[in-house]
Amino acid sequence: MGTRVAVAGASGYAGGELLRLIAGHPELQLTAATAHQQAGAAAGQVHPQLAATALGEWPLVATDPAALGEADLIFLALPHGESAALAARLPASAKVVDLGADHRLVDPAAWTEWYGGPHAGAWTYGLPELPGHRSAIAGADRVAATGCYAATVTLALAPLLAAGLVEPADVVVVAASGTSGAGRAAKPHLLASEVMGGLSPYKVGAHQHVPEIKQATGAASISFTPLLAPMPRGILATVTARPARSVTVDEAREVLDTAYQGEPFVRLLPAGQWPHTGATLGANTCLLQAGVDRDSGRVLVTSALDNLGKGAAGQAVQCANLMLGLPETAGLATIGVAP
Numbered sequence: 304m305g306t307r308v309a310v311a312g313a314s315g316y317a318g319g320e321l322l323r324l325i326a327g328h329p330e331l332q333l334t335a336a337t338a339h340q341q342a343g344a345a346a347g348q349v350h351p352q353l354a355a356t357a358l359g360e361w362p363l364v365a366t367d368p369a370a371l372g373e374a375d376l377i378f379l380a381l382p383h384g385e386s387a388a389l390a391a392r393l394p395a396s397a398k399v400v401d402l403g404a405d406h407r408l409v410d411p412a413a414w415t416e417w418y419g420g421p422h423a424g425a426w427t428y429g430l431p432e433l434p435g436h437r438s439a440i441a442g443a444d445r446v447a448a449t450g451c452y453a454a455t456v457t458l459a460l461a462p463l464l465a466a467g468l469v470e471p472a473d474v475v476v477v478a479a480s481g482t483s484g485a486g487r488a489a490k491p492h493l494l495a496s497e498v499m500g501g502l503s504p505y506k507v508g509a510h511q512h513v514p515e516i517k518q519a520t521g522a523a524s525i526s527f528t529p530l531l532a533p534m535p536r537g538i539l540a541t542v543t544a545r546p547a548r549s550v551t552v553d554e555a556r557e558v559l560d561t562a563y564q565g566e567p568f569v570r571l572l573p574a575g576q577w578p579h580t581g582a583t584l585g586a587n588t589c590l591l592q593a594g595v596d597r598d599s600g601r602v603l604v605t606s607a608l609d610n611l612g613k614g615a616a617g618q619a620v621q622c623a624n625l626m627l628g629l630p631e632t633a634g635l636a637t638i639g640v641a642p
């Protein structure tokens with residue numbers, strides 16, 4: 304018998320990806336999967352990709368601590384606010400990985416400013432590739448996995464700032480996300496006829512991942528423009544920053560190469576090759592490339608990942624593997640499914 308895990312919010316996009324990863328994981332064994340409005344359905348009815356698998360008939364039950372508490376580790380893939388409320392009712396003996404934002408921010412004032420309402424308290428931040436985080440995650444019982452844009456941008460930016468290559472107060476990010484990043488609940492701006500055939504900005508100058516990225520990287524100021532892209536999944540971010548001194552492309556590449564030496568899931572592409580979201584789909588991989596803007600001299604890094612993979616469920620399973628003492632890469636793919 305493997306390690307028992309449960310998923311709260313298994314009917315959503317992130318929850319569905321968790322079920323897919325758990326189904327293919329050599330050690331994890333599902334004990335419960337919960338839903339809200341879709342409680343009573345089978346997992347394969349809600350997620351057709353699971354219909355013909357061993358989890359196809361798995362019953363989604365109502366979200367309740369009793370249904371989840373048998374597990375050694377519980378994944379929470381719930382709307383903001385719901386995960387904190389549920390986590391407070393879970394047994395202390397169960398380890399928990401929250402895919403939502405409730406426990407990511409350390410500063411209560413930042414939480415209230417960007418999300419509103421009372422702060423539920425910070426958990427260990429679930430980005431293993433940040434210095435010191437891998438061992439902290441391995442020793443933690445409660446881990447807050449990253450936001451999808453936050454993972455994409457932090458992996459690109461953190462090494463540049465840590466090496467003193469760029470100015471912390473002058474960071475600009477433009478990033479496009481597939482629609483699954485917005486979750487499965489029906490929203491007018493996500494109608495196919497609104498999304499297909501065009502690209503549109505949203506939450507311009509006011510995205511809730513800005514404080515998370517600042518906290519994770521040490522950036523002092525970030526201008527962030529998110530774009531909704533006509534594709535189901537994937538994020539491509541271009542991060543530019545004013546250099547602290549004259550910086551060459553080779554130096555920027557060297558900093559990223561050194562930072563991610565030996566990392567199984569973060570890859571600096573060969574010089575001249577740029578990240579493509581399609582190459583990361585279904586994998587837990589983040590692809591990076593660095594450059595220096597010829598005209599402005601700004602250092603730039605382009606970063607791509609699957610928002611449901613390294614941006615959500617893959618990241619959560621990577622953290623769970625560490626927390627459970629399993630091989631960090633267990634059950635996680637590094638090769639995407641492009642094209």
Ligand SMILES: NC(=O)C1=CN([C@@H]2O[C@H](COP(=O)(O)OP(=O)(O)OC[C@H]3O[C@@H](n4cnc5c(N)ncnc54)[C@H](OP(=O)(O)O)[C@@H]3O)[C@@H](O)[C@H]2O)C=CC1
Pocket residue numbers: 311312313314315316317318337338339340341342366379380381382383385402403404449450451483484485486487488610611614615
């Ligand atoms: N989508 C992404 O790319 C990423 C998502 N995340 C985070 O993961 C979490 C889940 O996101 P996502 O899967 O996209 O969202 P979805 O909207 O697709 O799924 C939400 C899930 O929560 C359940 N739910 C909704 N309302 C309630 C409630 N009041 N009480 C209990 N359960 C409820 C839904 O159940 P039902 O459908 O049965 O009503 C569903 O299972 C969020 O916190 C999100 O921020 C993090 C990184 C990336």
Ligand SMILES: CC(=O)N[C@@H](CCC(=O)OP(=O)(O)O)C(=O)O
Pocket residue numbers: 402403404449450451452480481482483484485486506529531
């Ligand atoms: C396309 C789209 O709408 N994406 C969402 C991503 C949010 C997310 O997944 O992250 P959290 O867990 O922090 O909510 C957004 O921009 O708000």
